[in-house]
Amino acid sequence: MASFVPTSADTLEDQRLYTSARLTEVACLDCLARVGVKKNSDHHTSIQWSREARESCPELSRRDGRGRDYHQGCPRLLASIETAVREGQVDIGAEDGY
Amino acid sequence: MSDTRILDRGTPPERFARGWHCLGLAESFGDGKPHRIEAFGGQLVVWQDTQGGLNVLDGYCRHMGGDLTQGTVKGDEIACPFHDWRWGGDGKCKAIPYARRVPLRARTQKYATTIRNGQLLIWHDVEGSEAEPDLLPPELPGVGTDEYTPWTWEVVPITDSHCRELIDNVVDMAHFYYVHFSFPTSFRNVFEGHQATQFMESKGRPDMTGGYGDAELFLKSEATYYGPSYMINWLDVDYKGFQTEVILINCHIPTGPDSFTLQYGITVKKPEGIDDKTAAYISKKYAEMFGGGFLQDVHIWKNKVPVQNPLLCEEDGPVYQLRRWYEQFYVDRADIQPEMVDRFEFEVDTTKANEYWQEEVAENLARKAAEEAEGADGATAGSESDSPSVMTGT
Numbered sequence: 022m023a024s025f026v027p028t029s030a031d032t033l034e035d036q037r038l039y040t041s042a043r044l045t046e047v048a049c050l051d052c053l054a055r056v057g058v059k060k061n062s063d064h065h066t067s068i069q070w071s072r073e074a075r076e077s078c079p080e081l082s083r084r085d086g087r088g089r090d091y092h093q094g095c096p097r098l099l100a101s102i103e104t105a106v107r108e109g110q111v112d113i114g115a116e117d118g119y
Numbered sequence: 120m121s122d123t124r125i126l127d128r129g130t131p132p133e134r135f136a137r138g139w140h141c142l143g144l145a146e147s148f149g150d151g152k153p154h155r156i157e158a159f160g161g162q163l164v165v166w167q168d169t170q171g172g173l174n175v176l177d178g179y180c181r182h183m184g185g186d187l188t189q190g191t192v193k194g195d196e197i198a199c200p201f202h203d204w205r206w207g208g209d210g211k212c213k214a215i216p217y218a219r220r221v222p223l224r225a226r227t228q229k230y231a232t233t234i235r236n237g238q239l240l241i242w243h244d245v246e247g248s249e250a251e252p253d254l255l256p257p258e259l260p261g262v263g264t265d266e267y268t269p270w271t272w273e274v275v276p277i278t279d280s281h282c283r284e285l286i287d288n289v290v291d292m293a294h295f296y297y298v299h300f301s302f303p304t305s306f307r308n309v310f311e312g313h314q315a316t317q318f319m320e321s322k323g324r325p326d327m328t329g330g331y332g333d334a335e336l337f338l339k340s341e342a343t344y345y346g347p348s349y350m351i352n353w354l355d356v357d358y359k360g361f362q363t364e365v366i367l368i369n370c371h372i373p374t375g376p377d378s379f380t381l382q383y384g385i386t387v388k389k390p391e392g393i394d395d396k397t398a399a400y401i402s403k404k405y406a407e408m409f410g411g412g413f414l415q416d417v418h419i420w421k422n423k424v425p426v427q428n429p430l431l432c433e434e435d436g437p438v439y440q441l442r443r444w445y446e447q448f449y450v451d452r453a454d455i456q457p458e459m460v461d462r463f464e465f466e467v468d469t470t471k472a473n474e475y476w477q478e479e480v481a482e483n484l485a486r487k488a489a490e491e492a493e494g495a496d497g498a499t500a501g502s503e504s505d506s507p508s509v510m511t512g513t
Contacts, residue, residue, distance in 0.1 A: 070462035115433035
């Protein structure tokens, strides 16, 4: 049973645009993790993990899930994303806000 | 006019979120009296038994619907004011003094309880699942000892708003500037499992807070929701080089389809060389600032409409992803989708916003200076000077 039910079909399309459109797959250079990345600008980054990717990341797996470090990003993945951006594999720029 | 944007208000959920909910400071329930807490479309009764344990049941007697919160604590049980039926913390009717026996089916809705960081938390799940200790918020080391000031605690009933409005603030970078008059310089979100975090660095807006000093206020804030309703906000405050560690708890209990009770508490790590009285004063001041901040939010919520299809610009935070995360608490456990709990990270680009805001603040300061130079005897300054310059998390 859904909870916050949209009353317009267009809302479903908005949900798709904002959550999954324009995601580019980036592979970590140090482990088997592959994540979806979107860059609306140089300073903006959106990273969508999957369960498989998350289980592949030794850096995040090391953290116990209770401490505050749990929320920090994986530095190796961030470096891999930077490399992918530098090499032109990830487009930079938003499309009408998404 | 097919290109006109329509606001989709949607329909609110038909249930209340699954998870741990905080009812207040544990010590506030320890006076041997029944306490009424409005929650989940009804009311709960909370009382302390002779062993010191706190018990939470549905607030209405299963006999004839009497209001247990107006009853009496007798021994370990809560006695109904209507016919003196005695209910135990395990949800069973223990005695009916005027009856030969208690009906076997005399069981009411009980809530699993736990004390965490000096606060009473209960587990709520419309599917009736066992409480999950793994989903509790973490213990805060040192809190509750002499290292920290005692919790301040405030309770604010909110009407005409669904509690998702409060949750949305986790990702709402720009509202901190416009609603709370603080100035975010760095903003990041991480969602994973039952946790949603906001990292923010901000400073006070010198143009809105009157005193020159607030330009020297810097905040590092890390705020995490553990489940649908309980947020811990760790704050490192730097005021004129004076460092303070503050912990803010921001939690709520849904009371109806468009109402909830907001509760928040503050504890401050006692700075070295400062006596308890001064530390308590600092704590009270922060509580007042956050209290004012919440009222600023409430004013917005009361006058806005619900929106299922927010239109975002590229400087906005991940509203849709946050709501996707929040949805996990409103569906049956079997219907939780991977994307609701998969890790998601988002760094907001504050560059453009900061450029524009710097200019706006400078213009406001220049205009104020000009007005003061004209001798506008302080008539315009008063309304802004009591605005809080600290607001985080929500």
